[in-house]
Amino acid sequence: MSQLRLCSSDELEVGSVRRFEVGDQAVALVRCGDGFHAVIDNCSHEDYPLSEGEVEPELCEIECLRHGSTFSLVDGEPQSLPATQPVKVFTVVLKDGDVFVEVP
Numbered sequence: 001m002s003q004l005r006l007c008s009s010d011e012l013e014v015g016s017v018r019r020f021e022v023g024d025q026a027v028a029l030v031r032c033g034d035g036f037h038a039v040i041d042n043c044s045h046e047d048y049p050l051s052e053g054e055v056e057p058e059l060c061e062i063e064c065l066r067h068g069s070t071f072s073l074v075d076g077e078p079q080s081l082p083a084t085q086p087v088k089v090f091t092v093v094l095k096d097g098d099v100f101v102e103v104p
């Protein structure tokens with residue numbers, strides 16, 4: 001497992017999302033009220049980037065703009081249809097004001 005730096009923690013406001021290319025995958029980094037979360041930037045329903053969606057910082061969820069499924073940013077589980085499968089969640093590490101994700 002290695003840690004890759006995405007950005008500094010003050011680059012993302014609460015309630016915002018940003019896409020990062022991490023190796024051969026895209027990661028959506030989201031800042032909620034409780035901190036940073038990272039999920040694969042691809043809806044589990046169809047091929048669509050979650051980073052285009054709306055963040056619910058109080059619920060710690062993101063809504064896919066394409067068909068409206070919402071996903072928990074804590075465990076990746078869908079909270080509403082049509083998606084039924086979770087999205088992959090990455091461990092986020094904060095170090096010296098920078099945001100890292102753990103990747104295999």
Ligand code: FES
Pocket residue numbers: 043044045046047048064065066067068069082083
């Ligand atoms: S592509 Fe995301 S809900 Fe359909």
